[in-house]
Amino acid sequence: MYQRILVPIDGSPNAAHGLQLALDLARDQRQQPRLTLLHVVDDLSMLLEMSTVAHYRELLEGLRRYGQALLDKSKALASSLGIEAEAVLREVSQGRIADVILEEARHACCDLVVMGTHGRRGGSRIAIGSDAEQVVRTSPVPVLLARHEEPLQASFLSGFQRQAHAYSKAAVPMQ
Numbered sequence: 001m002y003q004r005i006l007v008p009i010d011g012s013p014n015a016a017h018g019l020q021l022a023l024d025l026a027r028d029q030r031q032q033p034r035l036t037l038l039h040v041v042d043d044l045s046m047l048l049e050m051s052t053v054a055h056y057r058e059l060l061e062g063l064r065r066y067g068q069a070l071l072d073k074s075k076a077l078a079s080s081l082g083i084e085a086e087a088v089l090r091e092v093s094q095g096r097i098a099d100v101i102l103e104e105a106r107h108a109c110c111d112l113v114v115m116g117t118h119g120r121r122g123g124s125r126i127a128i129g130s131d132a133e134q135v136v137r138t139s140p141v142p143v144l145l146a147r148h149e150e151p152l153q154a155s156f157l158s159g160f161q162r163q164a165h166a167y168s169k170a171a172v173p174m175q
Contacts, residue, residue, distance in 0.1 A: 002026075002033045006110040008101050009039055011070050014116030017148035019074055022114040025144075026083045035085040036108045037074050039067040040100045043093050064089065098134035105141060113143045 007022045009015045019037075026032050041063045043056075071087035078085035088108075092100050105113055117132035136143045 001029055002112045004036060004108055004110040004112075005033050006036045006038060006101070006105045006108060006113045006115075007074075008097075008113070008115045009037055009070060009074055010116075011066070012116060012118075013148045014118055014146065016116070018114050018116035018144075018146035019077075021144065021146045023078060023081055023083060025114065026078075027081060032083055033112075035078055035083060036088060036104065036110060037071055037078070037085055038088045038090065038101065038104050039071050040097045041067050041089065041091045042097055043091065064091075096131065096134060098131040098138070101131065101135050102139060105139065111141050113139055113141060115143065115145060117145045117147050 002025070005022050005026065007019050009019055022035060026035060041060070043060055043063070067089050068087075071089060075085045075087045086108075088104060090100050090104065101113065101115070104110075113135060115132055115135065117130070132143075132145055136145065
């Protein structure tokens with residue numbers, strides 16, 4: 001069904017969940033697609049906190065090494081499952097990560113993007129922005145968002161949803 005799947009990864013549990021979904025999807029297809037694993041080094045936060053040029057260069061090199069290690073580990077995981085994967089490390093300094101993701105999707109001729117999302121809502125989404133939302137809104141190909149919800153970070157409502165599900169399975173005697 002899909003020939004090339006783009007999987008942006010950043011080391012977060014949500015991105016790891018997105019990678020796992022992409023791997024599962026690739027294994028389930030008769031003709032396995034090729035994965036393009038993408039890590040984007042974003043130096044905006046360093047520019048805002050930059051104290052010296054030398055310190056900036058050292059931090060940027062650290063981010064590059066981290067990104068390459070993450071890509072290498074993800075590619076090895078795909079290879080261990082018999083899935084072909086390409087690792088791409090890109091940098092952005094005055095732009096949105098979402099734009100880099102979309103550019104790579106076009107460049108690599110991907111027909112699906114699978115990515116993690118934090119699922120931010122309200123003020124935090126407005127303040128921080130959502131790269132996943134921007135990708136979904138402007139992508140020329142389908143986008144599958146994966147949200148990994150940690151039990152300790154679960155929203156108030158999701159706790160009620162879990163309790164309701166537990167009660168629906170409980171045996172309650174009716175007299």
